[in-house]
Amino acid sequence: MVDGKLTNYIQQQLHAGFSLEVIRTALLQGGYSSQEVDGAIAYVKEATKNAPLQQQTQFQQQEEMLVNYVRQYLKQGYTLQQIETFLLQNRYPPFIVQKAIADAQSQQRKGFSLPHISLPSPKFLLIVFLIFLIIAALAGTAWFFLNTTTSQEQPVDFSVTLDTDTLAPGETLYINNDFINFPSPRQYPITLYYTINDKETLTRVDSWQLSFDISDRLKNEKHIILRTIAPAEYELDTKMSYGPTSKQTQAYFTVSTNEKEIAAAEQHAETQQAVSEQAAATTGTEEAQVPTETTQPTETVVAATEKLATGEDDYVNYNTAKELAVTDGAGATQYCDLIVSATKKDECYWAVAKSSGDKSYCTTIVADNTRDACWIGFAFDKNDYTVCDEIANPFIKQSCQQLEKVNELKQQTSS
Numbered sequence: 001m002v003d004g005k006l007t008n009y010i011q012q013q014l015h016a017g018f019s020l021e022v023i024r025t026a027l028l029q030g031g032y033s034s035q036e037v038d039g040a041i042a043y044v045k046e047a048t049k050n051a052p053l054q055q056q057t058q059f060q061q062q063e064e065m066l067v068n069y070v071r072q073y074l075k076q077g078y079t080l081q082q083i084e085t086f087l088l089q090n091r092y093p094p095f096i097v098q099k100a101i102a103d104a105q106s107q108q109r110k111g112f113s114l115p116h117i118s119l120p121s122p123k124f125l126l127i128v129f130l131i132f133l134i135i136a137a138l139a140g141t142a143w144f145f146l147n148t149t150t151s152q153e154q155p156v157d158f159s160v161t162l163d164t165d166t167l168a169p170g171e172t173l174y175i176n177n178d179f180i181n182f183p184s185p186r187q188y189p190i191t192l193y194y195t196i197n198d199k200e201t202l203t204r205v206d207s208w209q210l211s212f213d214i215s216d217r218l219k220n221e222k223h224i225i226l227r228t229i230a231p232a233e234y235e236l237d238t239k240m241s242y243g244p245t246s247k248q249t250q251a252y253f254t255v256s257t258n259e260k261e262i263a264a265a266e267q268h269a270e271t272q273q274a275v276s277e278q279a280a281a282t283t284g285t286e287e288a289q290v291p292t293e294t295t296q297p298t299e300t301v302v303a304a305t306e307k308l309a310t311g312e313d314d315y316v317n318y319n320t321a322k323e324l325a326v327t328d329g330a331g332a333t334q335y336c337d338l339i340v341s342a343t344k345k346d347e348c349y350w351a352v353a354k355s356s357g358d359k360s361y362c363t364t365i366v367a368d369n370t371r372d373a374c375w376i377g378f379a380f381d382k383n384d385y386t387v388c389d390e391i392a393n394p395f396i397k398q399s400c401q402q403l404e405k406v407n408e409l410k411q412q413t414s415s
Contacts, residue, residue, distance in 0.1 A: 006040040008034070009049075014044070015093055048315070066092065066100035067107070074104065121151050126409070133406045134278045140399030141376070151410060158240040158247045166254045170227040173253065174237070176220050186214045188243030191341075192222070199252060200235040207313065231255050239315060241341070314339045322351045329356035333364065346370040350377075359387060368392045376400050 006027070006101045020041055027037045073083050080101055087097045154178075169180035170211035177192065189211060196206040206229075210221055233254050240247045242372065321335035329352055336348035346365045353361035353374050359382075362374035375387040379400050385407070 002039050002043045003036065006036065007043050008281075010040055010044045011047075014095075018094075023152075043370055063096050063100050063103070064130070066096060066329055068102045070101050070104035071107065080105075108179070108258060120315070125146070126413070128407055130406065133402050133409075137399050137402045137406065140402070142397055143375070144376075144396050144399070155413070156183075156242060158238075158242075158249065160236065160249050160251050162236070162251050162253055165227060167227050168257060169225055169231075169255055169308075171225055173223045173225055173236075174220070174250075175222065175238075179218050179220065182242070184217070189213050190218070191241045193239040193315075194221070195237040195239075195313070197235045197237055199235045205229060205234070226227045229255050232258050239313070241314070314341050314344045318344060318348045318351070322355055323347050325352040325355035329353075329358050329361060332356070333361065336364075342366065343370075350374045354381075357382070359384065362387075362390070372396050379403055 010020075010023055010027075013026075014020070024041060027040075028034060032053065036139055043397045069087075070080075070083055072081070073404050078130070083338055084097055084101060087100075124271060153222075158180065159178045161176045161178065163176065167173060170242050175194075179190075182190075192210040194208050195204055208223065213219060231254075233252065236251045236253065238249050238251070240249075255270075317338045321332040322336065325332035332355075333349065334354045335343055336352060339345040339348055346367050347370065349361050349364045350370055353359060354377060359375070359378045362371055362378075365371040365374055372391045375390050376396055376399070378384045378387045385400065385404035388397055388404060391397040391400055
Protein backbone atom coordinates (compact mmCIF):
# COMPACT_ATOMS: atom_id res chain seq x y z
CA MET A 1 0.00 0.00 0.00
CA VAL A 2 1.18 3.46 -0.87
CA ASP A 3 2.03 5.73 2.10
CA GLY A 4 -0.43 8.70 2.07
CA LYS A 5 2.02 11.02 3.82
CA LEU A 6 4.63 10.23 1.21
CA THR A 7 2.28 10.95 -1.71
CA ASN A 8 1.10 14.20 -0.09
CA TYR A 9 4.72 15.27 0.33
CA ILE A 10 5.48 14.51 -3.34
CA GLN A 11 2.42 16.52 -4.48
CA GLN A 12 3.41 19.49 -2.28
CA GLN A 13 6.94 19.51 -3.69
CA LEU A 14 5.61 19.29 -7.23
CA HIS A 15 3.38 22.31 -6.59
CA ALA A 16 6.43 24.09 -5.15
CA GLY A 17 8.14 23.62 -8.52
CA PHE A 18 10.54 20.77 -7.87
CA SER A 19 10.89 17.97 -10.43
CA LEU A 20 10.12 14.32 -9.70
CA GLU A 21 13.76 13.39 -10.09
CA VAL A 22 14.83 15.94 -7.47
CA ILE A 23 12.06 14.79 -5.12
CA ARG A 24 13.02 11.10 -5.62
CA THR A 25 16.69 11.80 -4.84
CA ALA A 26 15.74 13.71 -1.68
CA LEU A 27 13.49 10.92 -0.44
CA LEU A 28 16.11 8.21 -1.07
CA GLN A 29 18.65 10.32 0.85
CA GLY A 30 16.05 10.67 3.61
CA GLY A 31 15.95 6.92 4.19
CA TYR A 32 13.01 5.77 2.11
CA SER A 33 13.53 2.68 0.01
CA SER A 34 13.49 2.88 -3.75
CA GLN A 35 10.41 0.64 -3.83
CA GLU A 36 8.43 2.97 -1.56
CA VAL A 37 9.53 6.06 -3.43
CA ASP A 38 8.86 4.70 -6.92
CA GLY A 39 5.45 3.42 -5.85
CA ALA A 40 4.48 6.78 -4.39
CA ILE A 41 5.69 8.58 -7.50
CA ALA A 42 3.71 6.24 -9.76
CA TYR A 43 0.62 6.86 -7.66
CA VAL A 44 1.05 10.61 -7.88
CA LYS A 45 1.56 10.46 -11.64
CA GLU A 46 -1.65 8.49 -12.03
CA ALA A 47 -3.49 10.88 -9.76
CA THR A 48 -2.17 13.85 -11.76
CA LYS A 49 -3.51 12.37 -14.98
CA ASN A 50 -6.93 12.11 -13.39
CA ALA A 51 -6.75 15.61 -11.81
CA PRO A 52 -9.87 17.72 -12.32
CA LEU A 53 -9.92 19.88 -15.43
CA GLN A 54 -10.70 22.92 -13.25
CA GLN A 55 -7.33 22.65 -11.45
CA GLN A 56 -5.42 22.45 -14.73
CA THR A 57 -7.35 25.44 -16.08
CA GLN A 58 -6.51 27.36 -12.89
CA PHE A 59 -2.78 26.73 -13.40
CA GLN A 60 -3.04 27.81 -17.06
CA GLN A 61 -4.83 31.07 -16.15
CA GLN A 62 -2.30 31.76 -13.43
CA GLU A 63 0.54 31.20 -15.89
CA GLU A 64 -1.02 33.56 -18.49
CA MET A 65 -1.46 36.24 -15.83
CA LEU A 66 2.18 35.94 -14.77
CA VAL A 67 3.37 36.11 -18.40
CA ASN A 68 1.56 39.44 -18.84
CA TYR A 69 2.96 40.64 -15.53
CA VAL A 70 6.54 39.75 -16.52
CA ARG A 71 6.22 41.48 -19.93
CA GLN A 72 4.75 44.60 -18.34
CA TYR A 73 7.53 45.04 -15.79
CA LEU A 74 10.26 44.20 -18.28
CA LYS A 75 9.06 47.19 -20.31
CA GLN A 76 9.30 49.36 -17.17
CA GLY A 77 12.99 48.51 -16.82
CA TYR A 78 12.96 45.80 -14.16
CA THR A 79 15.33 42.84 -14.57
CA LEU A 80 14.25 39.21 -14.78
CA GLN A 81 16.00 38.54 -11.47
CA GLN A 82 14.01 41.31 -9.73
CA ILE A 83 10.71 40.08 -11.17
CA GLU A 84 11.41 36.43 -10.25
CA THR A 85 12.40 37.34 -6.68
CA PHE A 86 9.22 39.40 -6.23
CA LEU A 87 6.95 36.59 -7.49
CA LEU A 88 8.60 33.94 -5.32
CA GLN A 89 8.34 36.22 -2.27
CA ASN A 90 4.60 36.45 -2.96
CA ARG A 91 4.36 32.63 -2.84
CA TYR A 92 3.75 31.91 -6.53
CA PRO A 93 4.81 28.31 -7.39
CA PRO A 94 8.40 28.29 -8.69
CA PHE A 95 7.60 26.09 -11.69
CA ILE A 96 4.84 28.50 -12.83
CA VAL A 97 7.11 31.53 -12.27
CA GLN A 98 9.94 30.02 -14.31
CA LYS A 99 7.59 28.96 -17.12
CA ALA A 100 5.96 32.40 -17.21
CA ILE A 101 9.37 34.10 -17.46
CA ALA A 102 10.45 31.75 -20.26
CA ASP A 103 7.19 32.34 -22.18
CA ALA A 104 7.48 36.15 -21.78
CA GLN A 105 11.05 36.10 -23.09
CA SER A 106 10.12 33.98 -26.09
CA GLN A 107 7.26 36.34 -26.99
CA GLN A 108 9.56 39.36 -26.88
CA ARG A 109 12.14 37.83 -29.19
CA LYS A 110 11.67 38.65 -32.85
CA GLY A 111 13.81 36.56 -35.04
CA PHE A 112 15.33 38.26 -38.03
CA SER A 113 18.32 37.78 -40.24
CA LEU A 114 20.79 40.50 -41.00
CA PRO A 115 21.57 41.16 -44.65
CA HIS A 116 25.14 40.75 -45.67
CA ILE A 117 26.93 44.10 -45.55
CA SER A 118 30.41 44.64 -46.84
CA LEU A 119 32.30 46.93 -44.48
CA PRO A 120 34.33 49.82 -45.92
CA SER A 121 38.06 50.01 -45.45
CA PRO A 122 39.53 51.60 -42.25
CA LYS A 123 41.06 54.41 -44.31
CA PHE A 124 37.65 55.33 -45.74
CA LEU A 125 36.11 55.29 -42.25
CA LEU A 126 38.86 57.58 -40.94
CA ILE A 127 38.26 60.09 -43.74
CA VAL A 128 34.50 60.06 -43.14
CA PHE A 129 35.07 60.52 -39.40
CA LEU A 130 37.38 63.48 -39.99
CA ILE A 131 34.88 65.13 -42.32
CA PHE A 132 32.10 64.63 -39.78
CA LEU A 133 34.14 66.18 -36.98
CA ILE A 134 35.11 69.20 -39.08
CA ILE A 135 31.51 69.80 -40.18
CA ALA A 136 30.26 69.44 -36.61
CA ALA A 137 32.89 71.85 -35.30
CA LEU A 138 32.12 74.44 -37.99
CA ALA A 139 28.38 74.10 -37.44
CA GLY A 140 28.76 74.50 -33.69
CA THR A 141 30.95 77.56 -34.04
CA ALA A 142 28.60 79.14 -36.58
CA TRP A 143 25.64 78.47 -34.31
CA PHE A 144 27.43 80.06 -31.37
CA PHE A 145 28.35 83.27 -33.17
CA LEU A 146 24.96 83.56 -34.87
CA ASN A 147 23.14 83.19 -31.56
CA THR A 148 25.39 85.59 -29.65
CA THR A 149 25.16 88.35 -32.28
CA THR A 150 22.93 91.13 -31.09
CA SER A 151 19.82 91.48 -33.18
CA GLN A 152 20.05 94.45 -35.49
CA GLU A 153 17.57 97.26 -34.99
CA GLN A 154 16.11 99.32 -37.80
CA PRO A 155 18.98 101.53 -39.03
CA VAL A 156 19.20 104.67 -36.91
CA ASP A 157 21.24 107.81 -37.46
CA PHE A 158 22.37 110.81 -35.47
CA SER A 159 23.70 114.27 -36.27
CA VAL A 160 24.55 117.49 -34.42
CA THR A 161 24.12 121.14 -35.41
CA LEU A 162 24.95 124.35 -33.53
CA ASP A 163 22.73 127.41 -33.18
CA THR A 164 25.74 129.70 -33.52
CA ASP A 165 29.20 129.25 -34.89
CA THR A 166 30.83 132.13 -32.97
CA LEU A 167 30.65 132.92 -29.26
CA ALA A 168 32.72 134.38 -26.46
CA PRO A 169 34.36 132.53 -23.54
CA GLY A 170 31.80 131.85 -20.80
CA GLU A 171 28.80 131.89 -23.16
CA THR A 172 26.40 129.05 -23.79
CA LEU A 173 26.85 126.69 -26.72
CA TYR A 174 23.44 125.47 -27.95
CA ILE A 175 23.64 121.95 -29.42
CA ASN A 176 20.83 120.47 -31.50
CA ASN A 177 20.75 116.67 -31.22
CA ASP A 178 19.03 115.17 -34.26
CA PHE A 179 17.92 111.58 -33.58
CA ILE A 180 16.91 109.91 -36.87
CA ASN A 181 14.79 106.70 -37.15
CA PHE A 182 14.98 105.88 -33.44
CA PRO A 183 12.12 103.53 -32.46
CA SER A 184 9.53 104.33 -29.83
CA PRO A 185 9.76 102.82 -27.33
CA ARG A 186 13.51 102.41 -27.52
CA GLN A 187 15.16 99.10 -26.71
CA TYR A 188 18.46 100.50 -25.42
CA PRO A 189 19.61 103.61 -23.53
CA ILE A 190 21.34 106.36 -25.53
CA THR A 191 24.65 107.88 -24.42
CA LEU A 192 26.26 110.93 -26.00
CA TYR A 193 29.96 111.70 -25.43
CA TYR A 194 30.86 115.32 -26.18
CA THR A 195 34.48 116.44 -26.61
CA ILE A 196 35.70 119.95 -27.50
CA ASN A 197 39.07 119.85 -29.27
CA ASP A 198 41.30 122.58 -30.62
CA LYS A 199 40.70 122.35 -34.36
CA GLU A 200 44.33 122.86 -35.28
CA THR A 201 46.12 120.71 -32.69
CA LEU A 202 43.18 118.38 -31.77
CA THR A 203 44.04 118.96 -28.10
CA ARG A 204 41.07 118.16 -25.89
CA VAL A 205 40.00 121.17 -23.81
CA ASP A 206 36.63 120.02 -22.44
CA SER A 207 34.42 116.91 -22.38
CA TRP A 208 31.20 115.60 -20.81
CA GLN A 209 28.45 113.09 -21.49
CA LEU A 210 24.64 112.99 -21.68
CA SER A 211 22.52 109.87 -21.18
CA PHE A 212 18.90 108.99 -21.96
CA ASP A 213 17.18 105.95 -20.50
CA ILE A 214 14.76 104.00 -22.72
CA SER A 215 11.81 105.98 -21.27
CA ASP A 216 13.47 109.43 -21.19
CA ARG A 217 12.40 112.22 -23.54
CA LEU A 218 15.06 113.05 -26.10
CA LYS A 219 16.35 116.60 -25.72
CA ASN A 220 18.84 119.06 -27.08
CA GLU A 221 21.85 120.14 -25.07
CA LYS A 222 23.41 123.40 -24.01
CA HIS A 223 26.86 123.77 -22.53
CA ILE A 224 28.74 126.76 -21.09
CA ILE A 225 32.09 127.40 -22.75
CA LEU A 226 34.92 127.68 -20.24
CA ARG A 227 35.87 131.25 -19.44
CA THR A 228 39.52 130.22 -19.57
CA ILE A 229 39.29 128.96 -23.12
CA ALA A 230 41.55 130.72 -25.62
CA PRO A 231 40.09 132.38 -28.75
CA ALA A 232 40.47 129.92 -31.60
CA GLU A 233 38.57 127.56 -33.86
CA TYR A 234 37.24 124.44 -32.12
CA GLU A 235 35.75 121.07 -33.04
CA LEU A 236 32.78 119.59 -31.18
CA ASP A 237 33.23 115.83 -31.51
CA THR A 238 30.08 113.87 -30.56
CA LYS A 239 29.88 110.08 -30.23
CA MET A 240 26.48 108.45 -29.95
CA SER A 241 26.09 104.94 -28.47
CA TYR A 242 22.80 103.04 -28.81
CA GLY A 243 23.03 99.29 -28.16
CA PRO A 244 25.08 97.79 -31.01
CA THR A 245 24.92 101.06 -32.99
CA SER A 246 27.45 103.88 -32.67
CA LYS A 247 27.89 107.07 -34.65
CA GLN A 248 30.49 109.84 -34.49
CA THR A 249 29.92 113.31 -35.91
CA GLN A 250 31.64 116.70 -35.75
CA ALA A 251 30.55 120.34 -35.73
CA TYR A 252 32.78 123.41 -35.68
CA PHE A 253 32.60 126.78 -33.93
CA THR A 254 34.82 129.75 -33.11
CA VAL A 255 35.58 131.28 -29.71
CA SER A 256 36.27 134.98 -30.20
CA THR A 257 36.66 138.18 -28.16
CA ASN A 258 35.76 140.43 -31.14
CA GLU A 259 32.52 142.20 -30.20
CA LYS A 260 31.34 142.66 -33.80
CA GLU A 261 31.81 138.98 -34.60
CA ILE A 262 30.01 137.95 -31.42
CA ALA A 263 27.12 140.38 -32.01
CA ALA A 264 26.61 139.15 -35.55
CA ALA A 265 26.68 135.55 -34.38
CA GLU A 266 24.19 136.27 -31.59
CA GLN A 267 21.77 137.95 -34.01
CA HIS A 268 22.01 134.98 -36.32
CA ALA A 269 21.43 132.58 -33.43
CA GLU A 270 18.36 134.49 -32.23
CA THR A 271 16.87 134.36 -35.73
CA GLN A 272 17.48 130.62 -35.98
CA GLN A 273 16.05 130.06 -32.49
CA ALA A 274 12.88 132.00 -33.36
CA VAL A 275 12.37 129.94 -36.50
CA SER A 276 12.85 126.70 -34.56
CA GLU A 277 10.40 127.70 -31.82
CA GLN A 278 7.76 128.73 -34.37
CA ALA A 279 8.11 125.39 -36.18
CA ALA A 280 7.91 123.51 -32.89
CA ALA A 281 4.75 125.36 -31.87
CA THR A 282 3.14 124.51 -35.21
CA THR A 283 3.85 120.78 -34.95
CA GLY A 284 3.20 120.53 -31.22
CA THR A 285 6.75 119.41 -30.46
CA GLU A 286 8.00 122.57 -28.82
CA GLU A 287 8.76 120.69 -25.64
CA ALA A 288 11.17 118.41 -27.46
CA GLN A 289 13.16 121.42 -28.75
CA VAL A 290 13.83 123.01 -25.34
CA PRO A 291 17.50 122.57 -24.46
CA THR A 292 18.28 120.91 -21.17
CA GLU A 293 20.15 122.59 -18.40
CA THR A 294 23.53 121.09 -17.53
CA THR A 295 25.72 121.80 -14.61
CA GLN A 296 28.44 124.27 -15.50
CA PRO A 297 31.65 122.29 -15.85
CA THR A 298 34.75 122.97 -13.84
CA GLU A 299 36.78 125.61 -15.66
CA THR A 300 39.94 123.60 -16.04
CA VAL A 301 41.64 122.94 -19.35
CA VAL A 302 42.21 119.19 -19.71
CA ALA A 303 45.46 118.18 -21.37
CA ALA A 304 45.28 115.65 -24.20
CA THR A 305 47.69 113.33 -22.42
CA GLU A 306 45.81 113.40 -19.12
CA LYS A 307 44.38 110.06 -17.99
CA LEU A 308 40.67 109.69 -18.87
CA ALA A 309 38.10 109.71 -16.10
CA THR A 310 35.87 106.69 -15.61
CA GLY A 311 32.97 106.65 -18.07
CA GLU A 312 34.18 109.72 -19.93
CA ASP A 313 34.87 107.98 -23.20
CA ASP A 314 34.50 104.20 -23.37
CA TYR A 315 35.68 104.06 -26.98
CA VAL A 316 38.93 105.90 -26.34
CA ASN A 317 39.68 103.66 -23.34
CA TYR A 318 38.89 100.57 -25.40
CA ASN A 319 41.17 101.54 -28.29
CA THR A 320 43.97 102.57 -25.93
CA ALA A 321 43.76 99.24 -24.08
CA LYS A 322 43.78 97.28 -27.34
CA GLU A 323 46.94 99.03 -28.59
CA LEU A 324 48.73 98.86 -25.23
CA ALA A 325 47.97 95.14 -24.77
CA VAL A 326 50.57 94.22 -27.38
CA THR A 327 53.36 95.29 -25.02
CA ASP A 328 51.70 95.66 -21.60
CA GLY A 329 48.65 93.49 -20.91
CA ALA A 330 48.38 94.42 -17.23
CA GLY A 331 48.53 98.12 -18.03
CA ALA A 332 45.91 97.69 -20.75
CA THR A 333 43.39 96.20 -18.32
CA GLN A 334 43.53 99.43 -16.30
CA TYR A 335 41.94 101.21 -19.24
CA CYS A 336 39.32 98.44 -19.47
CA ASP A 337 38.51 99.05 -15.79
CA LEU A 338 37.58 102.66 -16.64
CA ILE A 339 34.87 101.66 -19.13
CA VAL A 340 31.32 102.22 -17.88
CA SER A 341 29.41 99.99 -20.33
CA ALA A 342 29.49 96.38 -19.06
CA THR A 343 29.33 95.00 -22.60
CA LYS A 344 32.14 97.24 -23.83
CA LYS A 345 34.24 96.40 -20.75
CA ASP A 346 33.95 92.65 -21.49
CA GLU A 347 34.91 93.30 -25.12
CA CYS A 348 37.92 95.25 -23.88
CA TYR A 349 39.19 92.35 -21.73
CA TRP A 350 38.64 90.01 -24.70
CA ALA A 351 40.71 92.32 -26.93
CA VAL A 352 43.49 92.47 -24.31
CA ALA A 353 43.60 88.67 -24.08
CA LYS A 354 43.77 88.32 -27.86
CA SER A 355 46.34 91.10 -28.45
CA SER A 356 48.59 90.02 -25.58
CA GLY A 357 48.23 86.29 -26.27
CA ASP A 358 47.54 85.74 -22.56
CA LYS A 359 44.38 83.64 -22.02
CA SER A 360 44.28 84.47 -18.29
CA TYR A 361 42.60 87.79 -19.14
CA CYS A 362 39.53 85.82 -20.31
CA THR A 363 38.74 85.11 -16.65
CA THR A 364 38.00 88.80 -16.01
CA ILE A 365 35.07 88.76 -18.49
CA VAL A 366 31.67 88.74 -16.75
CA ALA A 367 29.24 87.70 -19.53
CA ASP A 368 29.28 83.93 -20.19
CA ASN A 369 28.92 84.21 -23.98
CA THR A 370 31.77 86.70 -24.33
CA ARG A 371 33.99 84.70 -21.97
CA ASP A 372 33.32 81.48 -23.91
CA ALA A 373 34.15 83.29 -27.16
CA CYS A 374 37.43 84.42 -25.61
CA TRP A 375 38.31 80.86 -24.55
CA ILE A 376 37.47 79.18 -27.87
CA GLY A 377 39.42 81.91 -29.68
CA PHE A 378 42.61 80.46 -28.18
CA ALA A 379 41.58 76.99 -29.40
CA PHE A 380 41.18 78.33 -32.94
CA ASP A 381 44.16 80.70 -33.08
CA LYS A 382 46.68 79.05 -30.75
CA ASN A 383 45.63 75.35 -30.88
CA ASP A 384 45.43 75.60 -27.09
CA TYR A 385 42.76 73.05 -26.17
CA THR A 386 43.29 73.33 -22.41
CA VAL A 387 40.70 76.11 -22.57
CA CYS A 388 37.93 73.61 -23.47
CA ASP A 389 37.40 72.78 -19.78
CA GLU A 390 36.87 76.48 -19.00
CA ILE A 391 33.95 76.92 -21.44
CA ALA A 392 30.54 77.17 -19.72
CA ASN A 393 28.27 76.51 -22.72
CA PRO A 394 28.11 72.70 -23.14
CA PHE A 395 27.59 72.93 -26.91
CA ILE A 396 30.62 75.20 -27.37
CA LYS A 397 32.67 72.99 -25.05
CA GLN A 398 31.80 69.97 -27.20
CA SER A 399 32.84 71.86 -30.34
CA CYS A 400 36.16 72.75 -28.68
CA GLN A 401 36.76 69.11 -27.75
CA GLN A 402 35.92 67.99 -31.30
CA LEU A 403 38.45 70.47 -32.65
CA GLU A 404 41.04 68.91 -30.36
CA LYS A 405 40.24 65.42 -31.69
CA VAL A 406 40.44 66.65 -35.27
CA ASN A 407 43.85 68.17 -34.56
CA GLU A 408 45.07 64.91 -33.01
CA LEU A 409 43.86 62.89 -36.00
CA LYS A 410 45.55 65.29 -38.41
CA GLN A 411 48.81 64.83 -36.54
CA GLN A 412 48.47 61.04 -36.63
CA THR A 413 47.75 60.92 -40.35
CA SER A 414 50.58 63.31 -41.18
CA SER A 415 53.15 61.38 -39.16
